[in-house]
Amino acid sequence: EPEVTQTPSHQVTQMGQEVILRCVPISNHLYFYWYRQILGQKVEFLVSFYNNEISEKSEIFDDQFSVERPDGSNFTLKIRSTKLEDSAMYFCASRLGVGQSYEQYFGPGTRLTVT
Amino acid sequence: GQQLNQSPQSMFIQEGEDVSMNCTSSSIFNTWLWYKQDPGEGPVLLIALYKAGELTSNGRLTAQFGITRKDSFLNISASIPSDVGIYFCAGFSGNTGKLIFGQGTTLQVKP
Numbered sequence: 001e002p003e004v005t006q007t008p009s010h011q012v013t014q015m016g017q018e019v020i021l022r023c024v025p026i027s028n029h030l031y032f033y034w035y036r037q038i039l040g041q042k043v044e045f046l047v048s049f050y051n052n053e054i055s056e057k058s059e060i061f062d063d064q065f066s067v068e069r070p071d072g073s074n075f076t077l078k079i080r081s082t083k084l085e086d087s088a089m090y091f092c093a094s095r096l097g098v099g100q101s102y103e104q105y106f107g108p109g110t111r112l113t114v115t
Numbered sequence: 116g117q118q119l120n121q122s123p124q125s126m127f128i129q130e131g132e133d134v135s136m137n138c139t140s141s142s143i144f145n146t147w148l149w150y151k152q153d154p155g156e157g158p159v160l161l162i163a164l165y166k167a168g169e170l171t172s173n174g175r176l177t178a179q180f181g182i183t184r185k186d187s188f189l190n191i192s193a194s195i196p197s198d199v200g201i202y203f204c205a206g207f208s209g210n211t212g213k214l215i216f217g218q219g220t221t222l223q224v225k226p
Binding site: 004031033035041042043044045048050055056058091093095097102103104105106107108109111 | 150
């Protein structure tokens with residue numbers, strides 16, 4: 001069964017460093033998302049991406065964040081200058097987007113630890 | 116902004132018991148999704164609800180989309196130890212499809 005994959009599973013970085021989190025969405029899906037989950041809290045929306053552009057972003061998704069779909073399979077989240085409060089699980093999700101298909105499928109996540 | 120309130124926050128039950136949890140919102144959602152999350156993993160989709168009043172089952176799980184479109188509940192029948200985890204409701208918002216998540220219900224099952 002097709003699934004969303006994410007790499008790395010765990011990333012440790014120093015404050016101020018840039019990190020890139022990578023995702024491979026399900027191959028025929030059209031909509032892509034990033035969410036984050038701070039330990040013990042709920043999942044929060046960061047950004048949605050469709051047709052090679054951002055379609056919506058949250059207040060969390062400030063100028064330090066960017067997303068890219070560099071080729072036909074990868075979807076990346078970049079944080080330019082990490083802060084301590086960026087420590088969280090980051091989940092990628094994808095959605096088919098055809099007809100009534102609103103179901104989003106999540107990857108296993110990348111645990112980002114900023115020290 | 117839109118918020119979803121889940122209750123109860125946590126449950127500790129005996130294996131074999133039925134479980135019910137719900138999710139309410141001050142806003143209308145057109146789609147409700149229920150997810151289960153195991154520690155250190157991503158949310159796994161359990162059930163999707165598309166129409167007000169809709170009742171949908173997936174094995175021992177049953178979920179309903181409230182008539183007002185502002186609430187949903189999830190029932191688990193005859194719980195087993197592998198049902199342990201955090202259950203999240205999520206409402207589908209707007210054209211871009213961002214999900215608004217509830218804060219989760221933590222379920223523990225005693226064998």
